[in-house]
Amino acid sequence: xxxxxxxxxxxxxxxxxxxxxxxxxxxxxxxxxxxxxxxxxxxxxxxxxxxxxxxxxxxxxxxxxxxxxxxxxxxxxxxxxxxxxxxxxxxxxxxxxxxxxxxxxxxxxxxxxxxxxxxxxxxxxxxxxxxxxxxxxxxxxxxxxxxxxxxxxxxxxxxxxxxxxxxxxxxxxxxxxxxxxxxxxxxxxxxxxxxxxxxxxxxxxxxxxxxxxxxxxxxxxxxxxxxxxxxxxxxxxxxxxxxxxxxxxxxxxxxxxxxxxxxxxxxxxxxxxxxxxxxxxxxxxxxx
Numbered sequence: 001x002x003x004x005x006x007x008x009x010x011x012x013x014x015x016x017x018x019x020x021x022x023x024x025x026x027x028x029x030x031x032x033x034x035x036x037x038x039x040x041x042x043x044x045x046x047x048x049x050x051x052x053x054x055x056x057x058x059x060x061x062x063x064x065x066x067x068x069x070x071x072x073x074x075x076x077x078x079x080x081x082x083x084x085x086x087x088x089x090x091x092x093x094x095x096x097x098x099x100x101x102x103x104x105x106x107x108x109x110x111x112x113x114x115x116x117x118x119x120x121x122x123x124x125x126x127x128x129x130x131x132x133x134x135x136x137x138x139x140x141x142x143x144x145x146x147x148x149x150x151x152x153x154x155x156x157x158x159x160x161x162x163x164x165x166x167x168x169x170x171x172x173x174x175x176x177x178x179x180x181x182x183x184x185x186x187x188x189x190x191x192x193x194x195x196x197x198x199x200x201x202x203x204x205x206x207x208x209x210x211x212x213x214x215x216x217x218x219x220x221x222x223x224x225x226x227x228x229x230x231x232x233x234x235x236x237x238x239x240x241x242x243x244x245x246x247x248x249x250x251x252x253x254x255x256x257x258x259x260x261x262x263x264x265x266x267x268x269x270x271x272x273x274x275x276x277x278x279x280x281x282x283x284x285x286x287x288x
Contacts, residue, residue: 003032003261005058005269006075006188006216006244010125011035011043012062013132015249018043019050022281026052028256032266032278034058034077034244039093040128041081051281058270058278062188063178064093066168067207070197071158072187074174075216078273079183086177089169094128096167101129103164104156108134111161113143131156132251147251151195158196175211182275186214186242191230192221201233208237213272218243218259220252240265 008014009021016024018035021043025033035047035057044059051057060077079086101120108115115137123140124133135150144150153160169177171187178185187207191198204215217230218241234241243259246252270278 001031001263001266002029002257003263003266004030004245004247004257004259005032005034005060005077005186005242005261005266006036006062006219007033007247007256008037008062008249009035009043009047010127011040012037012128013124013130013248013251014127015251018047021247021249022047022051022055022057025256026055026281030055030257032056032058033256034060034075036060036062036075036077038062038128038130039064039090039097041090044081048279051279053281055281056278057281058266059276060183061090063090063174064166064168065171065174067171067199067203070199071168072171072199073189074169074171074178075186075188076174076178077184077186077269078276078278079178079181080275081181083177083181083275086181089173089177093167093169097129100164100166101131101134104131104134104162107162107164108138108155113138113141113162115141132248134162136251146253148194153196160196171207171212172210175207179211182273184213184269184272185211186216186240186269187212188216189219189221189246190215191226192219194221204233205237208239212239213269214240214242214265216244217241218261219246220254220259221246240268242269 009018063074135147242261245258
């Protein structure tokens with residue numbers, strides 16, 4: 001089985017619609033794909049309706065969190081999307097995205113970048129606006145060559161010149177809320193140092209003690225020594241070690257299924273979840 005547990009669609013900051021994403025996942029030879037848009041489950045219904053035969057969808061979301069002044073992303077899998085407290089927190093984060101993005105646009109303008117809010121809004125479309133959309137605008141303007149090049153201290157990285165704070169969940173609250181909704185939590189790309197400051201291992205241990213289920217080990221932003229370090233940490237803390245593409249379509253160079261999760265780990269995730277269940281595809285033929 002080939003299992004990719006971290007992807008994004010146009011419901012947040014990906015380039016593929018949810019329907020396109022599941023079709024592309026099937027074409028890439030995946031058996032399981034998780035749709036984990038930022039702080040939203042809006043793309044799930046479309047993805048389920050278009051799910052090709054032979055592909056299973058694990059529903060989820062990537063929650064924006066912060067601990068001790070450091071931002072982190074928490075992948076939440078197979079939770080009840082209608083659980084009211086978790087739904088309310090997701091809405092608070094989403095509501096803060098537009099004013100935050102507008103603040104970053106203003107900072108860029110003050111730095112002499114001729115970016116306009118209308119340009120960023122056009123790029124975001126119906127998705128939850130975020131830094132990748134602003135980064136895409138910088139690419140369009142020729143300020144940077146790639147989206148990744150915008151995530152530096154010079155521009156949009158955490159604490160960067162054009163960075164703006166946003167409403168984020170306390171990760172301990174996120175773990176509690178996801179578990180109350182029957183879901184499973186995995187700390188996304190925990191040592192992606194190129195994105196900015198990372199959470200120290202002591203804090204990961206505290207999260208594990210609070211009920212964190214796993215950490216994302218195999219990821220494009222982790223080099224081989226970092227993956228080995230994280231795999232050892234997962235073993236020490238009794239955490240599940242996952243692997244995922246963090247696919248955003250053409251916005252990033254990583255391919256669907258470029259990094260995957262061991263089937264036994266995926267099986268343990270599904271065993272722990274009680275809020276929702278993986279959805280087997282029957283919505284259309286599997287691409288050849």
